[in-house]
Amino acid sequence: MKKIILGCVFGSFLVGCAQGPIQLPQNVRTIPMNGFPNQTQIDTVDESFKPNKEVTFDNIKLCAAQVFQNNSVSLNDTAGSFFGSYTGNYYEKNNSQTINSANLFKYIDEKNKIVIVTGNTKTKAQQAGLITDIVQYDVKLEDKSNEIKFTFQNILRAQQNTGALQNSGFSSIGTWSGARAPGVIESLNTLASKYKNCINE
Template sequence: MKKIVLLSFIIGLVGCSSNPIDLPSNIKTIPTGMGNSTYIDEIDKSFQLSTDVSFEKIKACSVDVITNDSVVLRDSAGSFVGVYTGNYYQNKNSSVVQGGNLFKYVDDSGKSLVASGRIKTNPQQGGLIVDIVQYDAKISLNKNNINLKFQNIKAAQENTGGTSNVGFRNIGTWSGARAPAAISAIDQVATKFKNCVN
């Protein structure tokens, strides 16, 4: 009987999680292959310029706003309470995910570039969880228009506690997948970039 109740509970959770949350129209998603659930695919933050700017300024603002530093991911998986002593023995596991070059691609004649970056979300769920969001910013200048699209968006929980930290993953758009915090972090980058170039 317990197994049936537990199985029903798990199925209920899976069913709930497959329903996507409401997203702004500038966000494209891709299916996960499981029910109606989706992952974030692209966030379009394109905008019009208030004045003419050079592509050199676009590159300079990319350097000012976007960072691609190394990050440390942690967990305490494998921690245990001693049977005889009752003492808690905590494993402190950590792994460094190296940063890289800021620019993946620059085409001066075509006035376009792709920059890779990472940003932390604000603390979530009572301040217990912070995600690190990584992305590629595809930026191009066309007259007075800036095409700014964030792609290859993934997130990793900075510290997963007693659960093994599996690193960067696609960001689900169902309730509890913490997509709103990731979207807000991307919005921060886009706003800083817009303010820099305008």
């Protein structure tokens, strides 16, 4: 029998548990969170950079296809599980919802050299190894002469397995202590590094 008790660490909207703000990197832009006027959420992460060589728009698209992925993901919980009142046995109900993969390329403007891709990734295990988040994002890439404008936007995350609590799916990412924003930022930074390495190869 395996039970995960998540308490206050579940979900980015349980702000009553730990509300202290955290220090964020300068490239992370935040906005006020709907319904929580004293809290903020991640809006965009700016990873713009200057390549170390001449890059074509085809290079920009090719590296996007090689680095970013939009896989099907499963979100799970055991909500509805119970202990039998007479037997004392634990009856586990495993619930799963699948978010199917979609087209990686969301928008391509050949004339203005703009491409938007949509993808997802996983964070490393957090909260003593009990929690892994699925991060969903869009990446906007623009060829600006000697610079590539590179912005993560529409960033959401969902806890992969919420244990006994119902899995409510994707939501905005709060920036207070306990909301697990650092894990999300780290996963996006990893993708950004891979993309920059691809462009500069």
